[in-house]
Amino acid sequence: MKLIKALGLAAAMSLSMVAQADIAIIVNLKNQNTYTGIDTDLVSRIYLGKANKFPDGSSAVPYNLAKGDDIRDRFTRSVLNKTPSQLHSYWSRQIFAGKKQPPRDVADAAAMKKAIAEDLNGIGYINSLDVDTSVAVLHTIKD
Structure with missing residues (x-):
């Protein structure tokens, strides 16, 4: 009986690990940076308001999924x-100091793809399983 429970638990854990896909950093299909690539450091700097340009010098407009x-x-x-609470505190301080504005929020992956497809300078992220032909994957975060 213990063996059956142990096998069931192991199976459940392996299924939960499979269901969790990578995070795809997406941009508009016409964004010139799809060929230059981008690294995790630049993505982080864009999302923290420390950088506002892609490698080619064009503006980068970040979009966030809903809290x-x-x-x-x-x-x-x-x-x-x-x-998430540290990020909220970070943006609260930035807004209060009048320095920066946080990324724009969208409701879900479908709204993210729509926003990025309509904004040549947009950058966003979604579950890699949600990627389709409406957006270009700039970088993938192995999670």
Whole structure:
């Protein structure tokens, strides 16, 4: 009986690991930076308001998934190296000081793809399983 429970638990854990896909950093299909690439450091700097340009010098306009979204939380932890509450505090201080504005929020992956497809300078992130032909993948975060 213990063996059956152990096997069931192992199977459940392996399924949960498979269901968690990578995070795709996406841009507009016409964005010239799809050929130059981008690294995690630049993505982090763009999302923290420390950089506002792509490698080719064009403006970068970041979009965030809604607060509480699992992919947003994973992105915040793995790319920005912050917890969601630390990120909220960071942006509260930046806004209060009048220095910067946070990325624009969108409701979900479908809204993110739509926003990026309509904004030549947009940059966003979604679950890699949600990627389709409406956007270009600039970078993938292995999570």
